[in-house]
Amino acid sequence: MRAMILAAGLGTRMRPLTLTTPKPLLPVNDQPLIYYHIQRLRDAGVTELVINHAWLGEQIETALGNGDELGVTIRYSAEAEPLETAGGIKKALPLLVEGDEPFLVVNGDVFSNYPFSQLLDFDLSDDLAHLILVDNPEHNTKGDFCLQDNRIVASGECALTFSGISCLSPRLFDGVVTGQPAALAPLLRDAISQGRVSGEYFSGFWADIGTPQRLTEIDHAVREGAISGL
Numbered sequence: 001m002r003a004m005i006l007a008a009g010l011g012t013r014m015r016p017l018t019l020t021t022p023k024p025l026l027p028v029n030d031q032p033l034i035y036y037h038i039q040r041l042r043d044a045g046v047t048e049l050v051i052n053h054a055w056l057g058e059q060i061e062t063a064l065g066n067g068d069e070l071g072v073t074i075r076y077s078a079e080a081e082p083l084e085t086a087g088g089i090k091k092a093l094p095l096l097v098e099g100d101e102p103f104l105v106v107n108g109d110v111f112s113n114y115p116f117s118q119l120l121d122f123d124l125s126d127d128l129a130h131l132i133l134v135d136n137p138e139h140n141t142k143g144d145f146c147l148q149d150n151r152i153v154a155s156g157e158c159a160l161t162f163s164g165i166s167c168l169s170p171r172l173f174d175g176v177v178t179g180q181p182a183a184l185a186p187l188l189r190d191a192i193s194q195g196r197v198s199g200e201y202f203s204g205f206w207a208d209i210g211t212p213q214r215l216t217e218i219d220h221a222v223r224e225g226a227i228s229g230l
Helices: 032-043 057-063 084-096 184-193 212-223
Strands: 001-005 048-055 073-076 103-107 110-112 128-134 146-148 151-153 161-169 197-201 206-208
Touching: 001 032, 001 084, 032 048, 032 057, 032 103, 048 057, 057 073, 073 084, 084 184, 103 128, 110 146, 110 161, 128 151, 128 184, 146 197, 184 197, 206 212
Parallel strands: 001 048, 001 103, 048 073, 128 197
Antiparallel strands: 103 161, 110 206, 128 161, 146 151, 151 197
């Protein structure tokens, strides 16, 4: 199974840090943020990666190269303008899949010790997506989706937050026009309405690194050895 790391965001909320450095290369314990995803995917057995980029993307390619030094193979999907999540994935599909194979997707600006190995043999023959949900952080108290008997439903009293970690079928993107911006949420909600999205709750460490303060907090936690499984 291949994986895609989403790294094409502008990093607006992280300014001024991202005015000269793309968010995936911001340091956590003196190591670029994106390295943690790459290393943990590699250790789980996922060695073929696709990374999309737009803002300062040449810096990402220079820093990571073809992935040899990290024990993986990296291919890049460059976007002249950010295509949003679904648009970026659609553009990268030729690099990601052969036939109808599912693939992993990880937001480049989350930090987690989720065990990627749990998704390697996931069967999406009937479903279009499998989402990892986490407890609601302070900046998303209402959550995104509900989980009932390992199925995702759009609403309810127990909404959780989508972690940005998922296993997706290329069929989810059939209606997306290549090269056009498209958001992922509407595609997921349509698939959920059809009863074709499964999910699981993850109680381990997860954080959305959306502000300089959160980056500082994660950096401190890693330096202190407070996050297991990294």
